[in-house]
Amino acid sequence: MDTSAPSPSVRRKAGPRGLPVLGSFFPMLQEPLALANKLHAEYGDVSLVRVYGYPIAFLRNPVDVKRVLIDEPLVFPKPRIVNPFNGNGLTVSQGDVWKRQRHMVQPMFHKEKVRQWAGIFSDELSKGVRRWSDLGARGESFDMYTEAARLMFGVMWRTCFDETPREEFFASIMDAIDVFGRRRGPWGTLYFKLLPRLDPNPERIGTALWLINGWIYARLSRRRERGTQDGDITLLSALVEARARDTSEPMEDKQVRDEIVNLFGASFEMIATSLTWAVHACTQHPEVTRAIREEVRSVCGSEPPKYEDVAKLTYTNRVVQEINRLNPPAWTILRETAGEVEVGGVLLPKGTQLLMCPYAIHRHPDHWKDADTFDPDRFLPERMTGMHKCAYVPFGAGQRICVGQHMSQVDTVQTLATLLQQCDVEYLGKNPVEWQTRLTFVPKRGMPMRVSARKG
Numbered sequence: 001m002d003t004s005a006p007s008p009s010v011r012r013k014a015g016p017r018g019l020p021v022l023g024s025f026f027p028m029l030q031e032p033l034a035l036a037n038k039l040h041a042e043y044g045d046v047s048l049v050r051v052y053g054y055p056i057a058f059l060r061n062p063v064d065v066k067r068v069l070i071d072e073p074l075v076f077p078k079p080r081i082v083n084p085f086n087g088n089g090l091t092v093s094q095g096d097v098w099k100r101q102r103h104m105v106q107p108m109f110h111k112e113k114v115r116q117w118a119g120i121f122s123d124e125l126s127k128g129v130r131r132w133s134d135l136g137a138r139g140e141s142f143d144m145y146t147e148a149a150r151l152m153f154g155v156m157w158r159t160c161f162d163e164t165p166r167e168e169f170f171a172s173i174m175d176a177i178d179v180f181g182r183r184r185g186p187w188g189t190l191y192f193k194l195l196p197r198l199d200p201n202p203e204r205i206g207t208a209l210w211l212i213n214g215w216i217y218a219r220l221s222r223r224r225e226r227g228t229q230d231g232d233i234t235l236l237s238a239l240v241e242a243r244a245r246d247t248s249e250p251m252e253d254k255q256v257r258d259e260i261v262n263l264f265g266a267s268f269e270m271i272a273t274s275l276t277w278a279v280h281a282c283t284q285h286p287e288v289t290r291a292i293r294e295e296v297r298s299v300c301g302s303e304p305p306k307y308e309d310v311a312k313l314t315y316t317n318r319v320v321q322e323i324n325r326l327n328p329p330a331w332t333i334l335r336e337t338a339g340e341v342e343v344g345g346v347l348l349p350k351g352t353q354l355l356m357c358p359y360a361i362h363r364h365p366d367h368w369k370d371a372d373t374f375d376p377d378r379f380l381p382e383r384m385t386g387m388h389k390c391a392y393v394p395f396g397a398g399q400r401i402c403v404g405q406h407m408s409q410v411d412t413v414q415t416l417a418t419l420l421q422q423c424d425v426e427y428l429g430k431n432p433v434e435w436q437t438r439l440t441f442v443p444k445r446g447m448p449m450r451v452s453a454r455k456g
């Protein structure tokens with residue numbers, strides 16, 4: 001008996017054939033999330049295409065997503081992602097290294113740990129809001145995405161090193177993200193291998209790497225020489241002090257460097273993206289802005305919102321949850337198949353790259369009503385009862401779920417609440433906002449805004 005034959009329920013055709021040899025190369029290069037949305041509309045929950053013969057599947061049904069992320073991580077491992085920034089840090093490592101590192105890093109982001117950075121956050125936030133309203137007072141507008149990234153970059157830099165970043169670091173790293181964002185995952189690397197003329201400027205990545213490595217290794221060697229110091233709450237120190245569960249060994253310098261870069265890279269741009277879309281939504285829904293202001297007034301009076309207030313700002317929390325549903329900053333969660341396997345009636349060959357796009361999952365017609373409507377109250381506890389565990393996955397799910405989930409929610413809510421408490425915000429661009437996927441899900445032509453201090 002041929003046990004490898006697919007069951008009769010297995011559909012064979014789950015996507016377009018595409019061009020000879022190239023397959024779906026061009027739509028994938030142009031905009032993978034647009035391709036995902038198109039394929040889900042035409043082929044349903046699971047679709048399969050090929051790029052240069054390599055199979056790529058898109059999944060959007062929460063039932064399949066749960067199987068991949070929670071139930072069968074060995075059947076659907078995270079693929080090996082090689083890039084010059086991340087080394088072997090938490091976002092990309094696998095197997096025993098990942099397990100060891102996860103155990104050491106995760107406790108650094110527990111609620112009580114995040115609270116100790118609240119002073120840094122409030123300080124940077126008040127500087128940021130002042131900077132935006134000063135620009136407004138001079139009649140100047142700005143791109144909210146760049147400014148939110150600047151704010152979060154400063155916050156994360158101080159959290160890591162207790163120092164203020166130099167402007168050249170911000171400029172160089174944003175530039176590297178811009179260049180690097182075009183190489184999306186393993187298939188992106190493949191494009192640039194096969195069509196090297198598409199590879200955008202590797203020196204710009206080199207410059208950013210040189211700056212980052214030089215900076216981190218200098219601070220690390222100073223920290224090792226100095227030893228432990230009371231009141232040092234930097235992430236750098238936490239990484240130096242961490243010990244492996246089984247061997248009690250500390251991390252080597254290269255691993256500390258990799259974790260700093262991973263945590264930095266996984267955090268500041270993601271939060272900045274979430275904030276950008278949240279501020280835009282408030283400019284488009286005056287009733288939401290009014291409700292946030294009312295809530296902030298009743299919880300904080302005229303004082304700026306603090307870390308302790310954030311949990312009480314329940315409506316503002318729902319606004320941020322809804323933004324992360326409609327415009328999830330992490331536009332895809334990537335896995336691959338360890339062997340041939342059937343998912344949702346489609347037989348996927350070994351080595352298939354699985355793209356689970358929260359944008360599509362969060363609009364699944366069986367799980368979300370009026371999915372394109374902005375409705376923060378859909379996150380009221382009574383309306384969330386019975387919701388599938390993987391219908392809402394902006395931070396992933398299962399063993400590799402985001403370690404920074406609490407930190408991002410607090411930072412985004414506190415920023416939105418503070419900005420709307422103190423300022424009026426005007427969106428100066430066109431609607432609907434065109435989006436694109438880079439490292440995160442960003443507005444294609446920026447998010448022009450003008451901010452002015454509120455009177456009274």
Ligand code: HEM
Pocket residue numbers: 078090091092102262263264266267268270271274328329330333334393394395396397399400401402403404405407408
């Ligand atoms: C709005 C903000 C954020 C979003 C939307 C987000 C999203 C995600 C998602 C979807 C994953 C899972 C990836 C996967 O399963 O392959 C992830 C993992 C991760 N995130 Fe976040 N994240 C955010 C903020 C942060 C912050 C603030 C930090 C740390 C300071 C952080 C650190 C990480 C790390 C280290 C991982 C890898 C975990 C592992 O593989 O074990 N993220 N994030």
